[in-house]
Amino acid sequence: xxxxxxxxxxxxxxxxxxxxxxxxxxxxxxxxxxxxxxxxxxxxxxxxxxxxxxxxxxxxxxxxxxxxxxxxxxxxxxxxxxxxxxxxxxxxxxxxxxxxxxxxxxxxxxxxxxxxxxxxxxxxxxxxxxxxxxxxxxxxxxxxxxxxxxxxxxxxxxxxxxxxxxxxxxxxxxxxxxxxxxxxxxxxxxxxxxxxxxxxxxxxxxxxxxxxxxxxxxxxxxxxxxxxxxxxxxxxxxxxxxxxxxxxxxxxxxxxxxxxxxxxxxxxxxxxxxxxxxxxxxxxxxxxxxxxxxxxxxxxxxxxxxxxxxxxxxxxxx
Amino acid sequence: xxxxxxxxxxxxxxxxxxxxxxxxxxxxxxxxxxxxxxxxxxxxxxxxxxxxxxxxxxxxxxxxxxxxxxxxxxxxxxxxxxxxxxxxxxxxxxxxxxxxxxxxxxxxxxxxxxxxxxxxxxxxxxxxxxxxxxxxxxxxxxxxxxxxxxxxxxxxxxxxxxxxxxxxxxxxxxxxxxxxxxxxxxxxxxxxxxxxxxxxxxxxxxxxxxxxxxxxxxxxxxxxxxxxxxxxxxxxxxxxxxxxxxxxxxxxxxxxxxxxxxxxxxxxxxxxxxxxxxxxxxxxxxxxxxxxxxxxxxxxxxxxxxxxxxxxxxxxxxxxxxxxxxxxxxxxxxxxxxxxx
Numbered sequence: 001x002x003x004x005x006x007x008x009x010x011x012x013x014x015x016x017x018x019x020x021x022x023x024x025x026x027x028x029x030x031x032x033x034x035x036x037x038x039x040x041x042x043x044x045x046x047x048x049x050x051x052x053x054x055x056x057x058x059x060x061x062x063x064x065x066x067x068x069x070x071x072x073x074x075x076x077x078x079x080x081x082x083x084x085x086x087x088x089x090x091x092x093x094x095x096x097x098x099x100x101x102x103x104x105x106x107x108x109x110x111x112x113x114x115x116x117x118x119x120x121x122x123x124x125x126x127x128x129x130x131x132x133x134x135x136x137x138x139x140x141x142x143x144x145x146x147x148x149x150x151x152x153x154x155x156x157x158x159x160x161x162x163x164x165x166x167x168x169x170x171x172x173x174x175x176x177x178x179x180x181x182x183x184x185x186x187x188x189x190x191x192x193x194x195x196x197x198x199x200x201x202x203x204x205x206x207x208x209x210x211x212x213x214x215x216x217x218x219x220x221x222x223x224x225x226x227x228x229x230x231x232x233x234x235x236x237x238x239x240x241x242x243x244x245x246x247x248x249x250x251x252x253x254x255x256x257x258x259x260x261x262x263x264x265x266x267x268x269x270x271x272x273x274x275x276x277x278x279x280x281x282x283x284x285x286x287x288x289x290x291x292x293x294x295x296x297x298x299x300x301x302x303x304x305x306x307x308x309x310x311x312x313x314x315x316x317x318x
Numbered sequence: 319x320x321x322x323x324x325x326x327x328x329x330x331x332x333x334x335x336x337x338x339x340x341x342x343x344x345x346x347x348x349x350x351x352x353x354x355x356x357x358x359x360x361x362x363x364x365x366x367x368x369x370x371x372x373x374x375x376x377x378x379x380x381x382x383x384x385x386x387x388x389x390x391x392x393x394x395x396x397x398x399x400x401x402x403x404x405x406x407x408x409x410x411x412x413x414x415x416x417x418x419x420x421x422x423x424x425x426x427x428x429x430x431x432x433x434x435x436x437x438x439x440x441x442x443x444x445x446x447x448x449x450x451x452x453x454x455x456x457x458x459x460x461x462x463x464x465x466x467x468x469x470x471x472x473x474x475x476x477x478x479x480x481x482x483x484x485x486x487x488x489x490x491x492x493x494x495x496x497x498x499x500x501x502x503x504x505x506x507x508x509x510x511x512x513x514x515x516x517x518x519x520x521x522x523x524x525x526x527x528x529x530x531x532x533x534x535x536x537x538x539x540x541x542x543x544x545x546x547x548x549x550x551x552x553x554x555x556x557x558x559x560x561x562x563x564x565x566x567x568x569x570x571x572x573x574x575x576x577x578x579x580x581x582x583x584x585x586x587x588x589x590x591x592x593x594x595x596x597x598x599x600x601x602x603x604x605x606x607x608x609x610x611x612x613x614x615x616x617x618x619x620x621x622x623x624x625x626x627x628x629x630x631x632x633x634x635x636x637x638x639x640x641x642x643x644x645x646x647x648x649x650x651x652x653x654x655x656x657x658x659x
Contacts, residue, residue, distance in 0.1 A: 060393070094426025101424040110392060111425045115416050121385020122417060128386055129393035132343065132371070139389070152412075155382030162377070315427030316461050318484040 003211060005278065009286065011053055011210050012273060015045040015266050017290045018069045021078060022241070024294050025068070025085060029245060033302070035087055038099050041069035043208075043240030046265035047172045048073035050213025050235075051140060054221045060108045060126050061140045062119035067112035070142055071102040074109045082297035088304040095307045096315060116177075117150025119143065120169070124156040127165030127230070138166045138224045140217075146177030148191050157232065161198040164229035168220040171232065172207065174239040179251045192234035200230050207235025208265040240264060323497025323511045327470035328361045328436075330514065331477040332398065336369050339396065342481055343372035345383050346400030350375050358402035359438060359491075360498045380409035384435070388418050391433040396481060403448045404437035404490060407456075418486045419461035430484045434477070440493045440542055440592060441629045441640050442504055449629035451541075451593035453490055457569050457602065463487040463523055464569040468495065468544040471512035472567055475521030483523060492541040508545050526573035528580070532562035535650050536580040538603060539590035540565055543622075543641060547590055550646035559650060569599065577603070578611050585616035588649055590641055595623035620653050622646055 003011075022042050028034040041048070044066075052061070052073035063070040071081050076092055084091025085099050092104045093111060103111030110126070113119035123141030130137045147153055148171060160167045171191050175182050188194060195202025201223070205216040213235055220231035238260035242249050249257070270283055322330065336342045348355050349362040350373025356363025366373040376383040380401060387397040401407055407414060414435070421431050441449040456464055463485055467473035473491065480487035495510035529544060530551050539547035544565045551561040562580050566573055581587045587607055589600035604619035622641045630636055 062389075089426075091426075093424060093428070096426045097424040103425060105392065105425070105429050110389075111421060111429070113417060115412055118385070118412055118417055121382045121413060122389040122392070124382065125386030125389020125391075125397075126393055127389070128374070129390040129395050132390070132395065133393070152381050152385065155377070155379035156385065158377060159379060159382050159386060315425075316423050317463070318422070318430055 003214070005276070008211070008273060009278070009282065011049050011214070012269060012283065013286050013290065014049040014053070014073055015210060015269060016287055017078065018045045018048065018072050019266050020287070020290055021072060021081070021294055022068060024298065026241070028298065034085055036085070036098050037245050039066040039244050040241045041066055043260070043264060044172055044174055044237045045069055046210035046213050046269070047170070047207045047235045047237055048142070050210045051168070051170055051217040053214050054217035055108070055138065055140065058108060059138045059140065059221070060110065061142060062110045062123040062126070063103065063112035063142050064116070064119065064144055064147070065100045065112070065114035066144070067100065067102045070112070071109060075107045076102065076104050076109060078293050079297040079300060080104065082301045083304055086301040086304070087306070088301060089307045089311065090304045094315070116144065117147040117152040120147065120150070120152045120156040123167055123169070124160045124165060127160060127167035128163065130166050131163065136225055138168065138221050140168045140170055142170050142172060144177065145171060145173040145175065145182045145191060146185070147171070148194065149185055157198050157200070157230065160230040161200045164227060166224035166227070167230040168217065168224055169230060169232045170217070171234040173234050173236045176239060176243070176252070178243045190234060192232050195232035200232060202232040202234070204234045204236060207237035208263050208268060210265060210269050237265070238263070319516060320514050321511055322470050322514045324467065324470045324473045324491065325360050325496040325498045327474040327512065327514055328477055328491070329363065329365065331474040332362065332365060333368065334518070335478055335481045336365070336372060341394060341396045342398065343374060343395060344398045344400060345374040345376060345387050347376055347378055347402055349373055349400050355502060357400055358502070359493065359496045360500070360502045361496070362400070380406050381413050384410035384413040385417060387433055388413060388421065388431060391431045392421070392429055396432045398434040398436060398481060400436045402438070404439045404452050405447050405450045407437055407452060414462070415459050419459050422485070423461060431486050432484045433486045434480045435486070435488045437488065437490055438493050439490045441636050442493045442506070443631070443633065443636065445631040446628040451591070453569060453591070454593050454598045456488055457599055461486065462570065464490065465523055465567060466490045466540040466569060467567065468541050468565055469510050469512045471514060472521050474514060475519055476523065476567065479520040479523050482520065487523065490541065494542050495545070508542065510545070521567065524568045524571040524573060526564055526566040526568070526576040528562060528576070529565050530561065530563040532560035532584070534560045534584055535586040535588060535653065536562050536564060536577065536584045537588045537590060537646065537650070538564050538566060538577055540567065541592065543590040543592055546641065546643045547646055549643035550650070553643060553647050554650055559654065561650065574606065574610065578607070581607055581611055582614045585614060586653055587615065587619045588622060588646065588653065589619060590622040590646055592640060593624060594626045595621055596626045598623050617653050617656055620649050622649050
């Protein structure tokens with residue numbers, strides 16, 4: 001399978017958007033302008049980008065406490081996300097969700113579920129609904145490596161398997177659950193090996209290679225849409241930023257970190273695009289457009305009025 | 319007009335709602351196996367013959383299927399998730415409290431979660447882990463409505479209202495009130511059957527009912543305790559004390575107006591619940607009545623509840639644990655005796 005240059009440039013744009021969004025947010029946060037906490041996605045851009053590129057607009061994803069990248073890749077606007085991070089009613093969750101609960105069902109993203117493993121049953125139920133309604137749609141469940149040790153992982157993937165649901169379970173293995181290395185919490189060589197416990201296909205892919213992720217996701221999505229059931233897709237990646245705000249990552253060994261930065265997905269993809277004949281000018285232009293979009297979102301978010309405190313009381317029940 | 323048990327009325331309600339709306343489906347353990355039980359208490363018995371594709375039998379995976387019900391609800395279906403014993407709700411606690419209860423809110427009110435959860439409660443000779451009355455634990459969880467039917471009429475009407483509601487609704491049902499038959503019959507069961515109208519009806523969520531009118535004391539009780547309260551009221555009547563028995567039917571939202579109206583009339587209130595006393599529903603009702611109508615109360619609100627212990631097995635201990643009519647009558651007498659005539 002090969003991908004057209006235009007398509008690859010779309011992937012590149014998404015990855016740049018995520019990276020620059022995250023860098024800008026980090027800065028805003030460290031400046032003390034942005035409220036709350038943040039779990040950032042730098043280094044993992046190829047996973048959300050590659051997987052979501054394999055989806056249709058009406059396919060649905062569930063996300064985690066680290067949802068910024070998923071939201072951008074699934075088509076939420078930078079503006080609606082930035083406004084949400086600032087807690088404005090103009091945000092994608094009207095200021096009620098914040099960084100860890102980004103989502104917009106109209107864009108096919110359930111408000112992100114920030115309890116580790118909490119989204120796996122929900123994605124399974126979305127797949128169940130697609131089957132019951134006989135709609136040719138697919139659910140994708142993003143989870144971190146840490147979620148594979150939650151009970152819901154077992155309960156849900158088993159259900160997805162026995163009912164042949166159109167679900168792709170995507171493990172973003174960034175090698176750390178907060179500060180604990182996955183080697184300390186799992187005995188298997190590849191987390192995708194756990195698929196055999198459910199009688200489904202497990203695939204491990206280089207999660208820092210956006211095209212590899214895309215192709216693996218596309219196969220899994222096609223299997224799901226064809227009624228051939230779920231896939232456990234492990235994308236091995238690396239978190240090049242802290243787990244959450246102000247985490248200096250002292251637990252990541254220097255050599256490991258150095259190697260990971262060499263494999264970092266965005267530079268790697270840019271290098272590949274240049275090698276394939278894409279002009280640097282084209283990449284620069286994309287970056288400039290993305291940055292302008294992000295800056296506009298920051299300005300409008302800061303300018304947007306805060307919610308009225310008593311708005312907190314709305315929206316519990318219909 | 320048919321005369322049905324709670325189990326039969328719930329089954330009829332499910333059948334009618336599934337026939338009326340193809341988005342409604344049931345999901346749970348042992349609910350639709352041909353030749354099986356129809357759930358732990360026969361409520362779904364036979365429904366699989368009519369609605370095979372909408373009776374989803376699950377593995378023993380409570381967190382898994384409660385979360386799956388949420389996912390399906392987000393996609394526009396209207397699941398009825400069935401747990402065999404309310405004690406098992408704790409296996410799904412994250413899904414119920416952190417996901418189902420907050421999903422609409424954290425979306426900024428953009429998504430709806432039309433989801434019904436059914437859970438049997440009550441100490442019935444099974445020891446500590448198939449016996450709880452966990453209503454109070456969920457009473458303080460935002461985002462979930464709670465209903466507790468004591469009669470077959472209310473069971474069907476509240477179930478239908480819950481299925482048509484666009485919010486998560488948790489329905490507690492009492493094992494001793496189902497009227498389950500055959501191998502699933504409960505020993506010591508009470509008759510909670512009702513005449514069920516032929517026409518479609520609902521019982522609105524949030525509306526209580528006066529089960530017995532009286533002028534001397536208000537007794538607030540639901541589920542099995544409502545029946546014990548009626549028994550107590552009968553005994554008290556023989557002593558010349560006229561007790562008004564109020565069945566709130568819903569815990570969330572709570573029909574404060576109905577209770578307050580009664581307390582303003584009687585001046586005395588006794589709250590009866592089968593769950594433990596500390597942190598119980600009774601504590602909140604007492605506090606709220608103190609806030610709302612303190613001037614009308616002639617004595618502090620009294621609570622009849624279980625002691626703060628796990629449910630014991632041995633029948634004499636279980637009988638001691640679970641409030642009964644005698645404890646209610648004793649409490650009413652003490653309440654009134656405490657005042658100078």
